[in-house]
Amino acid sequence: MTAILTDPDSRGATPLEKIDRTGGRPVWEEEPSAIGQGIKGLSLVVVCLAILAPLWVVVVTSLSDSRTITEAGGLVIWPRTITFRSYTELLSGGIVTRAALVSVVVTLVGTVFSMAVSVLCAYGLSRTGSFAHRPILMTLMLTMFFGAGLIPTYLLVTGIGLQDSYWSMILPSAISVFNILVLRSFFMGVAPELIDSARIDGAGEWRILFRIVMPLSRAVIAVVSLFYAVGYWSQWFNASIYINDSEKYPLQMILRQIVLKQEVPPGAMGQAVSSGAISSLSVQMAVMVLALVPVAVLSPFVQKHFHKGMLIGAVKG
Known part of the structure; x- marks a missing residue:
């Protein structure tokens, strides 16, 4: 019981004071694990695809001719015939x-x-x-x-x-x-x-x-x-x-x-x-x-x- 009362952490030490005593670093400054890095990389890839995919479809459709757009039924995902006629x-x-x-x-x-x-x-x-x-x-x-x-x-x-x-x-x-x-x-x-x-x-x-x-x-x-x-x-x-x-x-x-x-x-x-x-x-x-x-x-x-x-x-x- 005495050990608990005399424990420095039990006296309301702040997280920064604990870090100074232990010589460690805050959680947000620690090196991420391999799993954490993989999750971050996957998240970035998903976000980039969500942004670039619609832009790709818009650009490809603008460069497609009438036949390609008709065969695709609207928006074109993969170009076949490139034309700058619209521009x-x-x-x-x-x-x-x-x-x-x-x-x-x-x-x-x-x-x-x-x-x-x-x-x-x-x-x-x-x-x-x-x-x-x-x-x-x-x-x-x-x-x-x-x-x-x-x-x-x-x-x-x-x-x-x-x-x-x-x-x-x-x-x-x-x-x-x-x-x-x-x-x-x-x-x-x-x-x-x-x-x-x-x-x-x-x-x-x-x-x-x-x-x-x-x-x-x-x-x-x-x-x-x-x-x-x-x-x-x-x-x-x-x-x-x-x-x-x-x-x-x-x-x-x-x-x-x-x-x-x-x-x-x-x-x-x-x-x-x-x-x-x-x-x-x-x-x-x-x-x-x-x-x-x-x-x-x-x-x-x-x-x-x-x-x-x-x-x-x-x-x-």
């Missing part, structure tokens, strides 16, 4: 090419505009002594939980003359409060000594932001830029309610019309589909591939910044 028709200067150009312009302009406003707002809120710092921060956070609603937003956008304007696809979703908070947290993590020394040397707020804070925050800026770019590239809802002119439709609206509404674009492509030269299903899959390519190309280049940009930025401050 050449889509990119031959018709409505899809114009919609892709609209999406590119909206994505570039929208990302630059959103990042400019978000960086300036986040830097101002990261300086705790700035004017109305606390009320502005609370107001921004309030909008994360309470929104105006679709009808007031629609009335506002149309009331200021943005109906059928490209800006109607940018301004209503230009700012993400979550992204501003992430940027603010990262900016607050910049060493105060650097900013104080710059002020002593006579640098103003603009010079501090562009010469010190932003170069040290490249990781979070790259990640937030990707978030904004993907959002602009993928959006279709704003175009569906604010854009009436089909000449101004972005690529996602054309994709919605082709895939969900089963509408074939007019012109040479419509004639090719009607004549059976290309399959409508092949056209649908080709448009989906075109919509996925920019995100698939950009993501690997920004992937290395995710851990530093998002995890560190979300914890600091």
Whole structure:
């Protein structure tokens, strides 16, 4: 009984204290067993197959001719005859090419505009002594939980003359409060000594932001830029309610019309589909591939910044 009472573990020693006394390591730092490694490897293989298998089917179907798609009864799993007819028709200067150009312009302009406003707002809120710092921060956070609603937003956008304007696809979703908070947290993590020394040397707020804070925050800026770019590239809802002119439709609206509404674009492509030269299903899959390519190309280049940009930025401050 005495041994039990005098046992150090019975006095409420923490797990870290036990590890220090025994010289061991926490469970999460131990080398995994062969069975554990096998389970992890199998899980990763299953997840990769679940992600890549649908993408493979979409790409193969987009490269198949009408006969192969008919024989397969729909989606093609293994290619037989490879043809790029669907892609050449889509990119031959018709409505899809114009919609892709609209999406590119909206994505570039929208990302630059959103990042400019978000960086300036986040830097101002990261300086705790700035004017109305606390009320502005609370107001921004309030909008994360309470929104105006679709009808007031629609009335506002149309009331200021943005109906059928490209800006109607940018301004209503230009700012993400979550992204501003992430940027603010990262900016607050910049060493105060650097900013104080710059002020002593006579640098103003603009010079501090562009010469010190932003170069040290490249990781979070790259990640937030990707978030904004993907959002602009993928959006279709704003175009569906604010854009009436089909000449101004972005690529996602054309994709919605082709895939969900089963509408074939007019012109040479419509004639090719009607004549059976290309399959409508092949056209649908080709448009989906075109919509996925920019995100698939950009993501690997920004992937290395995710851990530093998002995890560190979300914890600091």
